[in-house]
Amino acid sequence: MxxxxxxxxxxxxxxxxxxxxxxxxxxxxxxxxxxxxxxxxxxxxxxxxxxxxxxxxxxxxxxxxxxxxxxxxxxxxxxxxxxxLLGEETSRLRLACFSSFAVRWLVPRLPELQRSHPQLDLSLEMTTENPVLSDRVADAFICINRPHQAFSYELLYQERMFPVCSTEYWERICRELNLDRQEGDDRINLEPAQLARFPLLSTYSIYDRAVGDWNHWFSAAGQVLPKDARVQHFSHMLLALEAARYHQGIVLTNDYMIGNRGDADEFVRLPCLPLATGYQFYFAWKTSRRRERGIQLLRRWLVQEAIADGLRGDADPG
Structure with a gap:
């Protein structure tokens, strides 16, 4: 050798x-x-x-x-x-993932990870873009789609977006649209033109262009965003969701953004058409490191949590 x-x-x-x-x-x-x-x-x-x-x-x-x-x-x-071989139980791992996923979905669940796997020492590296898959960046990743052949992937979530507002703002929408909301009544179906009567909170980073999110949503509904629609612009989905929390309008967001167990009840998912973005979120690790115990512990835990939270169905392919 x-x-x-x-x-x-x-x-x-x-x-x-x-x-x-x-x-x-x-x-x-x-x-x-x-x-x-x-x-x-x-x-x-x-x-x-x-x-x-x-x-x-x-x-x-x-x-x-x-x-x-x-x-x-x-x-x-x-x-x-x-x-x-030395018998050290602690598995140190660096996980790189999107800031929105980390803040809204992963961090609130970390206490459960620590209780389930106390030997796993996890540090988070948050990114605003798809992370670069490299050992120099992290040991494991949550990324969009499968960009690198040297890595293995486990599906966590196929993204869909839908309109959301605060519970207080939902009451305002019902009043202004004269909606009859009876307990358990699921017959309400809001049309795009009805939503356009209210401020729309737009996130630039989703489609990398102004109002790209709402334009896609209206297009999926077979309509065009009205030119007189009131749109408030934000660079990141975290900011837009915070604006919605404080009753400033309607935001397009996804499942993991309203999967925060601490404040999920503060938001209402409006009865509207969902938009499939085509993005798939994966847990990724270098195939050559597939036998490392820490990586496999984290992989199994993330999949279990994604299934339990409804992000991933049991039959979803990996």
Whole structure:
């Protein structure tokens, strides 16, 4: 077995992660010259330049980025295997997921995860966009669709969006539209034109364009958003939902956003057509790390919670 200088690999990973020879030296408790020596030794062995040094600027070469991905995975697997043999029960995992999913659905359920699996030490990395699938970012991910062939995926949710408002605002809608709401009466069916009489709270980030969410919803209903509709714009669904909570209008949101057990009763899902966005939310992990106990514990728990909460049906494919 022909291996590179093994002492150089953690040094290379630290320099690449911290983007600094001096910070890597401080973290590894060695001198900066020792770090430089290890990197030169590794580059000499590989016959490739791993870093570009321009003045005080440091960056990975294309070869360096490719090598870092493999080295990071290998070092993590060595660490996990060693922990298992040493009998260490704690499984440390970094989970990267969308801020909206984390804040509204995952965080309120973390106490249950801790009770069920106290050996799982989970840290969250929140993102505003689909997370980059890389060991450098996290150990596991909640992402939209399946963008990377080197990863395995477990379906959590097929997104659908529907109009929501606060309970107080729903009372106002019923009064202004003269709706006869009897207890248990499910015959009310609001038309798009009726919704357009009220302020519509729009989230830019869903379709990356202004009023994209409501335009799609009206189109799915076979209509066009009226030009005189009152639209209030928000950059993120979390902000739009908060505005709805404070009785400012009607928002398009999805199941996990109103799945927060602490305040779900504050919102009313309006009797309207739902919109299937085509987005699928998956729990993702690197296939080469499929045997790691912590990843599989988290996977099973997330699937169980998604089924129990109605996000995923038992028959949904993985």
């Amino acid at each position: 022909k291996l590179p200088p093994l002492k150089s690999l953690p040094v290379f990973e630290a320099v690449a992660r911290l983007n600094s020879f001096s910070l890597a030296a401080e973290e590894l408790a060695v001198t900066q010259s020792a770090v430089s020596h290890q990197i030169k030794q590794l580059e000499s062995y590989l016959g490739e330049q791993l870093f570009l040094r321009t003045g005080r600027s440091l960056s990975l070469t294309d070869e360096g980025r490719q090598y870092l991905e493999a080295v990071t995975t290998a070092l993590i697997q060595i660490e996990r295997a060693s922990e298992q």
